[in-house]
């Protein structure tokens with residue numbers, strides 16, 4: 001499929017995008033798309049102390065503490081940044097996507113009281129209109145399985161270009177080793193052209209384009225809406241069977 005075809009594919013899903021919750025099995029595991037996104041947002045807040053809220057309610061700045069520049073690449077309807085901000089994350093948020101329909105939806109979904117809306121920009125295929133090394137943190141969540149396999153190396157190259165030396169990339173993906181994930185993806189309309197990939201593919205793809213220190217965590221062993229089960233999820237992060245995984249990559253300082 002051409003990049004324009006991808007844009008049209010996702011423009012079509014933009015207004016109703018609900019993170020695949022139109023699938024009845026996924027609805028059994030969580031009642032709102034934000035519950036699934038919040039698993040990733042809480043993981044990011046644990047991993048990146050500088051994103052955490054300062055003292056007091058909401059995203060209050062401590063004197064002298066600068067905000068990190070965070071890009072969500074393939075941000076879709078902006079849900080990851082919105083949930084991060086709702087949890088109090090402090091960052092200058094930017095989102096980009098190949099689908100201008102998704103970007104428009106992201107602008108619409110950002111609540112007025114949540115602080116400044118992210119800056120949004122359209123991608124030209126894999127390319128995003130930002131300077132080399134512009135971001136401290138780049139996230140890419142549930143995107144790579146939509147990128148045709150032959151185009152993934154250009155995405156990995158672009159992610160590395162956008163990161164500062166020492167910057168961190170977090171790639172969240174559906175885990176193809178989890179049978180329930182494969183069942184749900186095969187029956188979810190937005191995933192009709194999805195080709196799932198495992199953590200090893202991402203790690204190798206990244207290392208082909210830049211120097212990184214890499215590690216991987218597995219997420220979402222338990223239904224995301226049940227807070228008392230969260231410690232089990234954390235204890236199992238090493239086990240490659242969670243519904244999601246995240247490849248964490250720190251770019252070499254050069």
Ligand SMILES: C[S@@+](CC[C@H](N)C(=O)[O-])C[C@H]1O[C@@H](n2cnc3c(N)ncnc32)[C@H](O)[C@@H]1O
Nearest residue numbers: 010074075076079098099102141142143146147
């Ligand atoms: C399933 S949505 C995920 C959206 C968001 N990241 C999230 O976690 O909710 C996949 C997104 O990837 C975008 N996408 C597809 N192909 C892409 C590509 N080659 N580069 C960047 N974004 C792409 C789509 O436009 C869509 O918004």
